[in-house]
Amino acid sequence: MGPSVDPAFVRSVGRWLRAYPRRWRVARGAEVTAVLADLAPAGARRLDLRSGLGLLVAGWATRWREHPPLLAYLGYVGLELRLDPRYRDWARDDIEGPWFAVRRWLVTFAVVGVIAWLPALGGDALSFDSSTFFRAWAPTILLGIAIWGGHWRARMVARQLVVHPGETVTPSGRIPGRVARPRVEARSWLAAARVVAVSVLVLCGVALAIAPNRTDAVLDGVGFQVTSAPMTTGTRAAGIGLAALGALVGLALARWAVGPRLRAWRPAAQPYRWVVPLGAPGRTRLAAAVGGGALLALVVPGFAALLAGPVAALAAAALPVLAAARRVVAAGGTGAVAGVDVVRALRRQPDRADLPVDGYLPAADWLPVGTVVPLPGDPAPPAPAPGTAVERRG
Known part of the structure; x- marks a missing residue:
């Protein structure tokens, strides 16, 4: 994009592009914005409605194509079942999204609610005080999101994004390793x-x-x-x-x-x-x-x-x-x-160097995207490029 593009026009396109998955916006958002800026009239401050609706429809169509099937999605949401590797990129978007921890607690809340209603299915009278129930659960849900949101994300990364032997490496694939310690x-x-x-x-x-x-x-x-x-x-x-x-x-x-x-x-x-x-997940917490x-x-x-x-x-x-x-x-x-x-x-404490912590590295730092992870007993993969991911992130 040239310097003559109005920032208001860029923001307008960005709002319409939110219909696309996050990873799609990161990869192609700047390119699409530049093309639309070239096609727009001189001095345009916002994207016209017709083009915006086209982005909206195309974006939701992209989300629909890349979304897991219903049964697989319900297993992923309710039981944390591992998705097929071809949905790994979608899972990464979901795990890194701002509403991931919120949905995890709402699922727990729904399960507890179903258990509370089970006696009523057998004909027993159900005593339910909505005021007490929500006053007790709402703070618990919110504080649970704040305290355990990071732990849930790490657990789902291990379950959904880690590449197993025999699977194909994708851009969102991860492998366990020692990583640089993240600091806000x-x-x-x-x-x-x-x-x-x-x-x-x-x-x-x-x-x-x-x-x-x-x-x-x-x-x-x-x-x-x-x-x-x-x-x-x-x-x-x-x-x-x-x-x-x-x-x-x-x-x-x-x-x-x-x-x-x-x-x-x-x-x-x-x-x-x-x-x-801090990022969107941090702001949610x-x-x-x-x-x-x-x-x-x-x-x-x-x-x-x-x-x-x-x-x-x-x-x-x-x-x-x-x-x-x-x-x-x-x-x-x-x-x-x-x-x-x-x-x-502020506390007049001397600084001390951080040490690497357990985490997850991009699998593409180990094997090129599209490569099949070798099974036990197969020949070792070629050596990675100089410089580890820990060193690059440091």
Whole structure:
């Protein structure tokens, strides 16, 4: 694409191209956009409706052709059964998509719901309190997505993408190996931390403002008893005061400590580190964590009100610190390139080199695409190209 193409036109084409699978967009999206820009009238800022609908129909047709059959798909979704290798590229798109972890928990939720309804099939009366059921399960689902989403992806990569002997190597094929350790880049990490801090501060403010009671512990002889105490005006004011004090502390740290610590921090050589953006799966887990925390606060409002003051103070202190760190990182005034670097710099911890971790390497780094993986006893494949995938990613 030439420099004269309007960025708004590129974004318009990109929206229509979302009808195609992700891997198709990565491979051919720029080429299609360039062709459409050449065919569009001079100064066009958006793709015309007819061409857009053509992309939409063709994109969904491509998805339909490459989608596994219904029974195979249901086995993949419900029982994690291995798909035929010819659907490996589709499986990779699905596993790396933002909704993968969400669907895994929804499947679990559906299975539990079916089990709960089984007694009714035998004629037994079914007692079902929808309010209690959803209040208990919704935070569990969201927090499960946030905590175990990465583990589920790694497990499905091992089950669906790893190339077995006798199978053909595809671009999405993987082999187990030692890989560079992935670290979230500093800007993405700081943005995610700001989202968490703002969300926590808002939740604490809501709890201090409207919670009628708070959990309290009363000493009773040698033990204590958990009770509920009314939220008084003094308690609410104390919580707000703690948040204000935290903000003042954070402003002081942001002015006098953040910049000098980040600029003075010296990174170590990281040959086995892979700095990555947060990405769509990471944003999904972040949103699930925030939503799960909010629902949990609604389920146990007394406990949320008890912790609202101190937690609000920490969140209020973190916001100016994170803003100052972002300015230093954006200006290039520090050697911190990953989120863990920022944490170490602010805590005055020396950097240490990451070590390789267990993971999965592209099978194409071992054998060319289209090659059949040798069976046990077959001749060894030719040596790979110089430089391992770990070294290239480092």
